[in-house]
Structure formats: C-alpha cells, structure tokens
Amino acid sequence: MEIPYNSEARPDTGLYNAKLGIWLFLASEVMLFGALFSSYILLRTGAPSWPHGRDLGLNVPLATLNTMVLIASSVTVVLSWASLRLGDIRKFRLYMGLTILCGLGFLVIKYFEYMEKFHHGHFPSFNTFFAIYFTLTGLHGLHVIGGMIVNGYLWGPGAKMWKTDPQRFTNRIEVAGLYWHFVDLVWIFLFPTLYLL
Amino acid sequence: MAQTHDAESIRKETRTYIGVFIALAVLTVLTVGVSYFHLPPALAIGVALLIAAFKGSLVAGFFMHLFHERKLIYWVLVLTVFFFLVLLFYPTFSAWDQRHL
Numbered sequence: 001m002e003i004p005y006n007s008e009a010r011p012d013t014g015l016y017n018a019k020l021g022i023w024l025f026l027a028s029e030v031m032l033f034g035a036l037f038s039s040y041i042l043l044r045t046g047a048p049s050w051p052h053g054r055d056l057g058l059n060v061p062l063a064t065l066n067t068m069v070l071i072a073s074s075v076t077v078v079l080s081w082a083s084l085r086l087g088d089i090r091k092f093r094l095y096m097g098l099t100i101l102c103g104l105g106f107l108v109i110k111y112f113e114y115m116e117k118f119h120h121g122h123f124p125s126f127n128t129f130f131a132i133y134f135t136l137t138g139l140h141g142l143h144v145i146g147g148m149i150v151n152g153y154l155w156g157p158g159a160k161m162w163k164t165d166p167q168r169f170t171n172r173i174e175v176a177g178l179y180w181h182f183v184d185l186v187w188i189f190l191f192p193t194l195y196l197l
Numbered sequence: 198m199a200q201t202h203d204a205e206s207i208r209k210e211t212r213t214y215i216g217v218f219i220a221l222a223v224l225t226v227l228t229v230g231v232s233y234f235h236l237p238p239a240l241a242i243g244v245a246l247l248i249a250a251f252k253g254s255l256v257a258g259f260f261m262h263l264f265h266e267r268k269l270i271y272w273v274l275v276l277t278v279f280f281f282l283v284l285l286f287y288p289t290f291s292a293w294d295q296r297h298l
Contacts, residue, residue: 014267023270027277034281038288046292060229067225075218078260082211086204181260188252191225192245196232 007167022175026182033186036139040132040193051129053195057120058133059113063195066109067187073102074184077151077177084170089162092173096155099180103148110141133194140190143183150176217259224252 004010005017013020044050054060080095117123117130124134154176161169228248236244258264263274 013269015269020269020273023273027273030277030281031284034284038285041285042288042292045289054232060232064225064229068222071218071221071225074221074256074260075214078214079211082207082214085207178261181256184260185253185256188256189249192228192232192249196228196245197238197242 006171007165016171018171018175019178022178026178029182033136033139036132036136037189037193040136043128043132047128051127053129053133053197056129057117057122058195059116060195062109062113063191066106066113067191069102069105069109070184070187073099073106074181076102077180081170081173081177084162084166084173087166089159093155093159096151096173100148100151100155103144103151106144107141107148110137136190136194140183140186143186147176147180147183151180213259217255221252221255224248 003017007016009016076095076098080092080099083089083091083095122130124131154172158172159169161172228245231244231248232241235241263270
C-alpha cells in the first residue's frame with residue numbers, strides 16, 4: 001500500500017507526512033538529550049567542586065574547529081535542499097557530498113580528541129566529569145554517524161528517486177536536513193557546556 | 198509552501214543561509230574568546246548559554262525554517278519545550294528539596 005501524502009501536503013495539517021514525522025521524532029530526541037542535560041546539571045550542582053574542562057586537558061581549539069565543521073555542514077545540507085528546489089541535481093550532489101565529508105571530518109577530529117584522553121588515562125570511569133563528557137559526546141557522535149548513513153544513502157542509491165518522484169525526493173532531503181540541523185543544534189549547547197564552562 | 202517559491206526567492210534564501218553561517222562562526226569565536234576572560238562562574242554560564250541560545254535560534258529559525266512553519270509544528274514544539282523544562286528542572290527542584298529537609 002502506498003503511503004499517502006509523501007509528496008503533497010495533507011490538507012488538514014498543511015504538511016507532508018514525513019515532515020510531521022521528523023518533528024515528532026526530534027521532539028523525542030529533545031527528551032533524550034534533555035534527560036542527559038538534566039543529569040549533568042544534577043551532577044554538577046551536587047558535586048562539591050566541578051572541574052573546568054580545559055583544566056582536565058579538553059582541547060578547546062580542536063573543539064572550536066569541530067564546531068565550525070559542523071556549522072559548515074549545516075549550511076551545505078540546507079544548500080543541497082535549495083539546489084533540488086532549483087532543479088539542480090548536480091549541485092545537490094556537491095553540497096550533500098560536502099555535508100558527508102564534514103560529518104566525517106567531525107568524527108576524525110573527535111577520534112583524535114578521544115585518543116588524547118585515553119592516552120592520559122581519562123576514561124569514563126576516571127571521574128564524574130569524564131563520565132558525563134563521554135556519555136554526551138558519545139551519544140552525539142552516534143547521531144552524527146546515523147545522519148551520515150542516511151545522507152550517504154540519499155547522496156548515492158537513494159538519489160534515483162529524483163528521476164521518478166522529484167518532489168518526494170526533495171522532501172526526503174528536507175527531512176534529512178532537519179535531523180542534521182538538530183545534531184548541529186545539540187552540539188551548539190554541548191560545546192560551551194563541556195569545554196568552556 | 199516552500200515548493201511553490203520561485204527561483205529568485207530561493208536564491209535570496211541561499212544568501213540568507215550564508216549570512217547565518219557567518220553569524221554562527223562569529224558567535225562561536227566570541228563564546229570561545231569570552232571563556233578566556235575567566236568571568237565569575239554565574240556570569241560565565243549566563244553569557245555562554247545566552248550565546249548558545251542565540252546560535253540555536255538561528256539554526257532552528259533559518260536552517261530548520263521555523264520562522265516560516267505550519268502551526269501544527271509550533272504546537273508540537275510548545276509541548277516539547279514544556280516537557281523539556283519539566284525534565285530539566287523537576288529533578289533539580291527535588292534534589293534541592295531533599296537537601297533542605
């Protein structure tokens with residue numbers, strides 16, 4: 001059976017179904033990360049003293065670079081969607097390709113950061129700060145990987161849909177983009193919380 | 198609806214996205230710069246969260262185009278914000294309560 005309203009908007013909601021779907025999913029994601037942010041606040045306010053991320057060897061310049069990489073990927077993914085709306089599949093491939101590369105760059109930088117921590121014996125069990133640091137950044141990293149898998153599919157085999165149903169494909173890119181922006185949004189709050197405060 | 202927009206308005210949107218990117222990059226540098234001033238903790242947290250909230254609203258408003266969205270999405274988000282605040286503050290209040298018993 002064909003799923004209804006995946007190209008055109010549903011008259012009563014004014015939205016195509018996947019768009020409402022992704023926003024409901026993102027609402028559940030807010031609760032997931034919200035629970036962990038709440039844990040962070042509880043742990044921090046309950047601790048007699050809380051270390052400064054920088055003093056524990058967190059690499060602020062590297063994390064700043066990573067923030068820039070993720071912000072750049074947010075721009076490229078929205079440009080890939082705009083390209084499709086202009087009917088330009090080649091530019092879509094370019095911008096979506098850049099988005100995937102940025103995601104990869106983010107993970108590579110994160111890998112070096114993690115290795116630096118492990119090298120100094122800073123594992124999640126080292127102290128409460130590193131426990132919440134690895135939980136939050138690890139979960140965020142998994143979200144980056146998940147987004148890259150979806151973006152990679154849409155860049156590669158999934159792009160065939162452009163020929164058969166361009167509107168539905170454009171909507172898929174919008175939805176994938178909304179998720180990717182959310183991942184960026186989470187990082188915008190994680191970065192100052194863990195590295196700067 | 199986005200898909201009924203003409204090519205010129207999409208190109209205009211594109212320029213806005215580039216502008217937002219520059220703003221986000223500047224704000225990132227700003228928040229890192231401020232952290233080196235070693236402000237008192239309460240002020241440092243306030244400034245950092247204010248900048249993060251502003252950056253977040255730029256991403257949500259322009260990239261996720263929430264500034265021009267359907268009502269139903271707003272309702273989903275109002276509920277989300279409400280439950281998020283409950284989740285964020287309820288445990289803190291209960292912990293505070295326990296400490297003052």
